[in-house]
Amino acid sequence: MSDTSEHIVIVGAGAASLMAARALARAGKRVTILEARDRCGGRIHPLPASEFGYAADGGAEFVHGEAPVTRGLAREAGLSVRTIGGTQWSFDGKAFSRESPRxxxxxxxxxxxxxxxxxxxxxxxxxxxxxxxxxxxxxxxxxxxxxxxxxxxxxxxxxxxxxxxxxNDGHATQGRIDGGYGRLIDFLAAECRKSGAAIHLGAVVVAIEESGGKVVVRCAGGEEQICDRVILTVPLPLLREIALPAAARTKAAAADDIGFGSVIKLLLRFKRPWWREREELADMLFLLSDETIPVWWTRQDQHHVLTGWFGGPRTAELSHLDPQGLIDAGLDSLAAIFNRPREDIARGLVAAAAANWAHDPFARGAYSWATPQTRAAQEILARADGSVLFSGEALYRGRDMGTVEAALASGVETAGLILQG
Structure with a gap:
């Protein structure tokens, strides 16, 4: 007979959360997901197809390397993962080159x-x-x-x-899910609901308390859930913003030994793919430079979109810019790289979006990375002791930490720890 007595609350509705929720609900647990946003997916954020011609990814976009959990889930959802190819170019301020300075x-x-x-x-x-x-x-x-x-x-x-x-020179196989990561999230959310999990949107968790052998999860709007265990899947910086029981707070302190990075991402859709007019760049996939927005990539399909990327601590230099300011910085960077009048580039712009993930109140950044102390910290955080568990891409001990694969795999692992216990 299935066990419906144990109630598990999962904080966050990103990839790790939905993966854990589905496994637990299928096993007969009572599962409630509390998500601060008005949508599922977290740092997976599809943008309107009406603006970009396809469901562009404002957050996570690539499938890195083998990614067995991601690819298995895509197959289950009837989605294909398309391997992407193309060349990488560098611009040194004067000329384009296929050579990396390394x-x-x-x-x-x-x-x-x-x-x-x-x-x-x-x-x-x-x-x-x-x-x-x-x-x-x-x-x-x-x-x-x-x-x-x-x-x-x-x-x-x-x-x-x-x-x-x-x-590997940083170039493992890269792929994209046809239709974007949002379709994977839609599939998982539907699977969770089908298995009986409840998903509450707009629920900002502010405190978790232990009382009389139970756990009380309190939300900013006054809503509360009484449960047996909680899984926290929020991005690492948000752990500091939730009041936790003493033992969980001590455990959460280990997260200080895991790095968490900022990313600025721009998507610029043009009337025509003018960058292909340079014959040597016709099959360009990535373009690296030292401009304000240093990294760009293409889709190499019928959608004439350039994606700009700026990651790491130096993104703080642009923290004063709003989305329009970031788009302007992107146009300036492209004008410098391609030696074209900025006005010409701007004139061909059909749609634009910019996200500084450090400004997102429910992310405070993009994804995690390892310090020399991280493996020890992950061991502490991944333990299934106590009533509060932790899950998410930052806890993944495989190679591609910080990816959607890492989040999905962590969710599976966390659910497994509860079901084995």
């Missing part, structure tokens, strides 16, 4: 990384092995990759955690 030091960098036995920060690694003036370009390139790709701070980021990425 290429000239490829063998030395790999040898130094391979020999590492004890972890140290990326900044310390560069100071130890590549301190001389002849390595200035290498240091700059590595720091920009750590900031841009991982949204991490080189002064805190773990070198061992990034080793695989460097060995």
């Amino acid at each position: 290429d000239a030091y490829h063998e030395k960098l790999h040898a130094a990384v391979k020999e590492l036995t004890d972890d140290l920060t990326v900044a310390d690694f560069l100071r130890r092995h590549f301190a001389g003036p002849e390595y200035a370009r290498l240091r700059h390139a590595v720091e920009r990759m750590v900031e841009g790709y991982d949204a991490a701070d080189p002064e805190r980021a773990s070198t061992l955690a990034l080793r695989d990425e460097w060995m």
